[in-house]
Amino acid sequence: DSPLLNSSTYEEDRELVKKLRHQISELEENIETLQMKNKELVDQLEIYNMQGMCNTGTTKILTYKYHPGEIIKQDLSNEITELRLLTERQRQRIQVLEERIIHLSEKRDCQNQNNDVTMELDITNTVENRIRSNPDPLTELAEVKEELRVERLRSDRLMELFDKAKITFRTSYRDLLGYRINIQSCGDCQVCPVFTTNKED
Incomplete structure (x- = not known):
């Protein structure tokens, strides 16, 4: 290899690392x-769950097979996992390139160069081989997340089921006793009369 070619490759690799x-x-x-x-x-979601009182007479209740918020959370979780895996690939790629730069630098400075020295030029394959040869913690993490998702x-x-029973209880309590139960954002319950002329009640 010519010194000029080695120098050019060296600079290209440095730029790629950057x-x-x-x-x-x-x-x-x-x-x-x-x-x-x-x-x-x-x-x-936590706030909505704590403020979950509704008038069943005027409110149409939709029951989803899967909670829309949970679907969004799962999509975000999958995207984060993919980004982490991509980040790990890029880190491995940088490591391969840095090793290559060191090798080229040593080879350029060596007085007795061996023309038969070979170097892995397909960096992508090298990175993939390293990732396959090392246990991927992200894959294991994804499996655990799937189990947690099912649970x-x-x-x-x-x-x-609990929310339905809660709504039934609160509706019956209001209709039979004339009081409604309000759940505050802090989680406390407040019992108020349905019919009152005093604004402070």
Whole structure:
């Protein structure tokens, strides 16, 4: 190999490493944004669940097979997992390129170069081989998340049954005794008369 060719390859690899590091930084920012959005959705769902009083006479209740919020959360979780896997690939790619740069630098500085020295040029295949040869914690994490998702669906079904019973109880309490039960955002319950002329009651 000519010194000029080695120098050109060396500079190209350095630029590629710089570009990949920038991509990793962007991916990590995307992951952080998605995690924040996911947390906001969870907080909203909790608030909606705590304020779940409705007038069954005027409110049409729709029952979904899967909670729409849970579907959005699952999609976000899958996207975060994919971004993390892509980030890991980029990290491995940078490591391969840095090793290649070191190799080229040593080869250029070596006085007695061996022309038969070969180097793996297909960086993508090298990265994929490394990922396959090492256990992927993200795959294991995805399996655990799937198990948690199934358990969450079962829990949601139980909560649906509980919510129906709760609405029936509150409606009966209002119709029979003339009081309604309000659930505050903090989780406390407040009993108020249905018919009153005093605004402070």
